[in-house]
Structures are given as C-alpha cells and as structure tokens.
Amino acid sequence: MEHNFSSTLTCLWQEACRKSLFPEGCEKTLAQFLSFSFSKAFPEDPSDTFPDEVHRLSCSELALIVFPRESFCSNDTGNVHFYRTFRGHPPETEYTRSSDPAILAMMEDARGEERMERVLTSLPGYSSWSRAVAVPLIRPDTSLPGRIFPGALLAVPAGGIEAGEELTRSKGALRKYLETVLAPPIAGLLQNARIGRSAPRTPAPHDLPEGSLDLSEAPPSVPGAYREGRAALTEHLVGEGGGLRSVLKRIETVVSSSLPVLLLGESGTGKEVIARRIHRRSPRRDQPFIRVNCGAIAPELIDSELFGHERGAFTGAVKRKLGWFERAHGGTLLLDEIGDLPLPAQVRLLRVLQEGTFERVGGEEEISVDVRIVAATHRDLPGMIQQGAFREDLWYRLSGYPIVIPPLRERQEDIPALAHHFCQRSSRKFGIRTQSITGADVEILRSYQWPGNIRELASVMDRAVLLSEGGALDFHKALERIVPLAPDSPRESDISPAPLGAGPPAFPTLDEAMERHIRRALEKTRGTIEGPEGAARLLGINPHTLRARMRRQGIRWGEYRRSRDLSGQERRKPPR
Numbered sequence: 101m102e103h104n105f106s107s108t109l110t111c112l113w114q115e116a117c118r119k120s121l122f123p124e125g126c127e128k129t130l131a132q133f134l135s136f137s138f139s140k141a142f143p144e145d146p147s148d149t150f151p152d153e154v155h156r157l158s159c160s161e162l163a164l165i166v167f168p169r170e171s172f173c174s175n176d177t178g179n180v181h182f183y184r185t186f187r188g189h190p191p192e193t194e195y196t197r198s199s200d201p202a203i204l205a206m207m208e209d210a211r212g213e214e215r216m217e218r219v220l221t222s223l224p225g226y227s228s229w230s231r232a233v234a235v236p237l238i239r240p241d242t243s244l245p246g247r248i249f250p251g252a253l254l255a256v257p258a259g260g261i262e263a264g265e266e267l268t269r270s271k272g273a274l275r276k277y278l279e280t281v282l283a284p285p286i287a288g289l290l291q292n293a294r295i296g297r298s299a300p301r302t303p304a305p306h307d308l309p310e311g312s313l314d315l316s317e318a319p320p321s322v323p324g325a326y327r328e329g330r331a332a333l334t335e336h337l338v339g340e341g342g343g344l345r346s347v348l349k350r351i352e353t354v355v356s357s358s359l360p361v362l363l364l365g366e367s368g369t370g371k372e373v374i375a376r377r378i379h380r381r382s383p384r385r386d387q388p389f390i391r392v393n394c395g396a397i398a399p400e401l402i403d404s405e406l407f408g409h410e411r412g413a414f415t416g417a418v419k420r421k422l423g424w425f426e427r428a429h430g431g432t433l434l435l436d437e438i439g440d441l442p443l444p445a446q447v448r449l450l451r452v453l454q455e456g457t458f459e460r461v462g463g464e465e466e467i468s469v470d471v472r473i474v475a476a477t478h479r480d481l482p483g484m485i486q487q488g489a490f491r492e493d494l495w496y497r498l499s500g501y502p503i504v505i506p507p508l509r510e511r512q513e514d515i516p517a518l519a520h521h522f523c524q525r526s527s528r529k530f531g532i533r534t535q536s537i538t539g540a541d542v543e544i545l546r547s548y549q550w551p552g553n554i555r556e557l558a559s560v561m562d563r564a565v566l567l568s569e570g571g572a573l574d575f576h577k578a579l580e581r582i583v584p585l586a587p588d589s590p591r592e593s594d595i596s597p598a599p600l601g602a603g604p605p606a607f608p609t610l611d612e613a614m615e616r617h618i619r620r621a622l623e624k625t626r627g628t629i630e631g632p633e634g635a636a637r638l639l640g641i642n643p644h645t646l647r648a649r650m651r652r653q654g655i656r657w658g659e660y661r662r663s664r665d666l667s668g669q670e671r672r673k674p675p676r
C-alpha cells in the first residue's frame with residue numbers, strides 16, 4: 101500500500117494537532133506556510149507516492165517556535181528567513197512541545213539559540229540555520245534500516261494571517277496545488293482541533309461555528325483520517341454500562357456543582373477521559389476545558405504557567421502572558437499529575453482554591469477567577485503527606501469528592517468493547533483494514549494483567565493492527581513486544597546484598613531502581629519516547645510523565661538518541 105503526498109502530509113498534521121496548541125486564527129496561514137515548506141523539503145512532483153512506512157508512523161518529534169512577525173520576511177520564492185530573529189533578538193518562544201528534551205531544554209535556556217542552531221544544522225536537509233524554515237522533517241531512521249523517521253519542526257509567525265499574505269505572493273503551480281488541495285484540509289484540521297479543545301462536544305458538520313471548514317472537502321485518500329483530533333480520541337468513553345458504571349454515577353451527583361474533584365487511579369485508567377466527561381456534563385460545558393500536566397512543567401516555570409506573568413517579570417518575559425487559571429476562566433482546569441506539583445506551588449494553589457484569587461508573576465493586581473478544579477494523580481497522596489511531599493491542607497481542599505477509577509484488570513467485562521473500539525481506532529489511524537476480533541482474541545486479552553491499563557491496551561492494538569498488514573490480528577505477537585523488559589529486570593546484581601563485612605547492603609533505593617528501569621527502557625527503544633515503539637509505552641506511562649521523571653532524575657535523552665544515530669558503529673553506552 102502506498103500513500104501520496106497529500107495523505108502523508110495530512111497524517112503528519114493530524115499528529116501535530118494532537119500535540120500542539122495553535123493560536124486562534126492562524127490555521128490558514130500555518131497550513132499554507134507548512135505546505136509550502138514541505139514542498140521545499142520534497143521538491144519532486146507532489147503527486148509522488150511515499151512508502152507505506154512514512155504513512156504509518158506517527159510524528160515522533162515536534163518542536164514549535166512562535167516568533168515575532170516583524171522579523172519575518174520572504175523572498176519571491178517564498179523561502180522564509182528568520183535567521184535575523186534569532187541572531188538579533190531572542191525569539192518569543194511561546195510554546196514548545198517535543199519528545200526531545202534536548203530541544204525543549206535548549207529553548208528554555210538563555211543560550212539555547214546557539215545550541216538550537218547546532219541541532220538544526222546537524223539535521224539532514226539543513227545546510228544552514230537560515231534555511232531552517234518550518235519544515236516537517238522526514239528522514240531515514242538509522243535504528244531500523246529501511247524505515248523512515250518522521251518528525252516536524254514548525255516555526256509559526258506570531259502575526260498570523262498577515263504573515264501568510266507574504267507567502268501568497270510566490271508564484272507557480274505548486275503553490276496553487278498546495279493552497280487549493282492541501283491547505284483547506286490542514287486548516288480545517290487545525291481549526292477543528294482547536295474547537296474540539298474548547299467545545300464540550302464535537303460539532304456535527306451542519307453546526308460548525310461560522311468560518312470553520314467542513315472537512316468533507318479534504319482529499320479522500322485516507323477517509324476520515326484527519327477528522328480525529330485529540331479531543332475526539334479522548335472523549336469517547338467505553339464501559340459506561342460496565343466497569344465504569346459506579347464511577348459515572350458518582351460523577352453525576354457532582355457535575356452540576358463547582359466542587360473540586362480528585363480523580364485517583366493507576367496510570368492509563370482514563371482519568372483524563374473522566375475529567376472531560378465531568379466538564380461536558382457540567383453547566384460549564386461551553387467554556388474552556390484545559391489540562392495541565394503538573395509533572396511536565398519545569399519547577400521554575402510552574403508559577404508563570406499556572407498564574408501567568410507580567411511583562412518584564414523575569415528575563416525573557418517580553419510580554420504579558422496569561423496563565424492556565426485565567427485561560428480556564430468560567431470552565432474546568434484539569435490539574436493532571438497533581439502529586440508532582442512542587443511544594444511551593446502547592447501553597448499558591450491552595451490560596452487560589454481558598455480565595456479564588458492570585459497575582460500574575462511580577463504583578464500586583466489581584467485576579468479573581470471562576471474555575472472548576474479537577475485534580476488527578478496515580479500517586480499515593482496520603483503516603484506523600486506522611487513523607488512531607490504533599491500538603492495536608494491541600495489534600496483536604498482537593499479530596500472533598502474523590503473518585504477512584506478502577507484498573508483495567510478489575511473491569512475485565514469492558515475488555516471486549518474496548519478491544520473493538522481501539523481496533524477501529526487503530527485501523528482508521530493507520531489506514532489498515534483488519535479482520536475482526538475473535539472470541540479467542542478476547543480470551544488472550546483477558547488473560548493479560550494490563551499494568552499499563554487502557555493506554556497499554558490501545559498501544560497493543562496499534563501494534564496488532566500494524567503487524568496484521570490487513571490480515572488476522574495476532575495478539576500473542578502484539579503482546580510479546582511489551583514484555584521483553586521482564587526477563588532481565590530486576591537484575592540479580594540490583595538486589596543482592598553486599599558480601600559480609602563490606603558495609604551496608606547495596607540494595608537500591610526506589611529512585612535508583614526507577615532510574616535504572618527508565619534507562620533500560622531508553623536503551624531498548626534507543627531513545628524513542630513516544631509512539632508504539634517508545635519507552636513510555638514500554639513502561640506503561642504517559643510520555644509527559646516519563647519526560648518529567650527523566651528531567652527529575654537527570655537522565656539525558658540525548659545520550660540514547662546519539663547511540664541510535666550511530667548507524668553501523670558500536671552503540672555508545674549511556675552514562676550510569
């Protein structure tokens with residue numbers, strides 16, 4: 101099966117939309133800009149086909165830079181230069197998301213500009229930083245010969261629409277093709293993703309807000325592939341009549357109030373899905389729903405992320421920025437991984453919960469917000485309170501209405517419905533039709549313990565569909581790939597006591613064991629964090645959580661990545 105230029109680009113964008121929050125009003129510009137840049141990377145005939153692998157893989161690297169419009173210029177070939185921006189003035193880095201902590205760190209670092217340049221120029225396809233326009237990258241994955249590694253570096257002009265007008269001055273049939281064939285579906289995709297994030301339900305085609313695009317205009321090569329934004333993927337709830345019945349009953353009694361809700365449950369059990377349901381069923385449904393992963397924000401940025409900052413509050417604060425509390429005004433704020441919130445931020449959060457007010461960083465104005473808090477964690481908060489890692493008073497504030505989401509192994513009745521749901525989802529995602537799930541398949545799935553819960557089931561299904569190549573699903577094979585960490589972990593040496601007389605026993609602490617385990621997963625996946633082959637999936641945790649843990653434990657992703665890129669050479673051992 102082969103896919104053409106437009107379906108490949110559309111899939112890449114579908115992935116980008118799930119990972120990034122694009123500024124309102126920028127859809128059309130961004131789509132044109134990116135479509136054009138893509139053609140620069142692939143100057144061949146746009147109807148050229150790509151091998152199946154390109155199409156199947158998700159976009160595993162993404163960095164988004166928002167830069168000021170004044171520094172944006174284009175020549176008449178439409179090539180955009182922003183070299184001067186980074187040379188002359190610091191970029192306005194508004195939002196970055198990347199599976200590459202190295203890129204993320206660079207952007208947060210004062211000297212990041214220099215290092216960013218080094219990384220960009222080292223990427224295949226770039227001869228100089230000045231040519232590093234917004235180009236989705238597709239390059240060979242050296243760890244898996246014959247496969248392709250897709251990723252994207254997006255540079256978005258902060259000025260939005262006007263900046264796009266520059267592009268429209270460039271000439272040629274290719275531009276026309278990009279504008280007429282590719283830009284509308286991509287713009288629609290972006291716009292729908294944004295609407296989906298703030299709207300309580302996915303609008304039906306007939307009631308899309310004015311100005312939004314009907315995706316029925318999109319090229320038909322992968323029907324429906326770009327219709328699913330992150331919201332659609334996370335809002336569908338399986339198990340309403342089964343294992344989640346009591347959870348949903350509890351939700352119903354609280355939805356009409358503004359009481360904070362605390363969702364407790366193992367990683368991957370569906371806490372975010374339930375939080376979205378609470379929002380959708382509440383009177384706030386027409387207001388924003390915002391999710392913040394408290395564990396994924398660098399501690400020094402937490403205040404600014406949650407409460408915003410004033411211009412000049414610190415180096416790099418070039419303009420006022422609203423925090424998540426203000427952005428969620430009137431709606432619901434999901435504080436995910438609340439157990440990872442550092443203690444000083446817990447104090448400030450407590451104040452907002454008690455008084456409903458706060459000040460932006462560097463500001464004096466008292467700001468009041470009306471936000472419904474839903475907090476979620478897989479951690480043992482009472483245990484953390486005992487250890488002094490979580491404030492007791494915050495716990496009392498948050499735990500007024502706790503809801504425990506049972507792990508998948510305790511709601512086996514939901515497995516058939518979940519399996520069907522994810523099978524359809526994976527088939528749509530990869531454009532592969534498979535044979536249906538049989539009773540024997542369900543038995544195999546039921547006999548597995550699902551430590552990674554529903555997220556793990558979804559990833560096993562992805563793998564099964566990919567491996568099926570359109571034929572029967574083989575769950576023995578699909579599950580095999582999840583298990584390989586078990587035989588060599590824990591290693592004997594990790595737990596054996598030291599010889600007598602040699603001092604205290606060398607029993608690793610929990611932190612040390614966790615660090616080793618993460619390192620092993622990174623070694624196995626050669627630094628891949630997200631996606632079906634990634635370390636997060638292997639460990640059964642959210643990629644954001646994994647990155648946060650790596651950061652906390654000083655694990656540098658770059659070492660593992662470099663070992664992957666040394667094709668044909670001996671792999672470099674990561675530091676211990």
Ligand SMILES: Nc1ncnc2c1ncn2[C@@H]1O[C@H](COP(=O)(O)OP(=O)(O)OP(=O)(O)O)[C@@H](O)[C@H]1O
Pocket residue numbers: 333334335336337338339344365366367368369370371372373374436476477478521554555558641642645
């Ligand atoms: N009941 C459900 N029906 C359909 N899909 C579900 C359900 N529960 C979870 N999922 C899917 O499983 C995945 C994990 O769910 P979610 O992110 O809500 O889990 P979580 O408990 O918040 O995980 P973490 O603690 O790691 O953040 C998502 O892709 C979600 O769409």
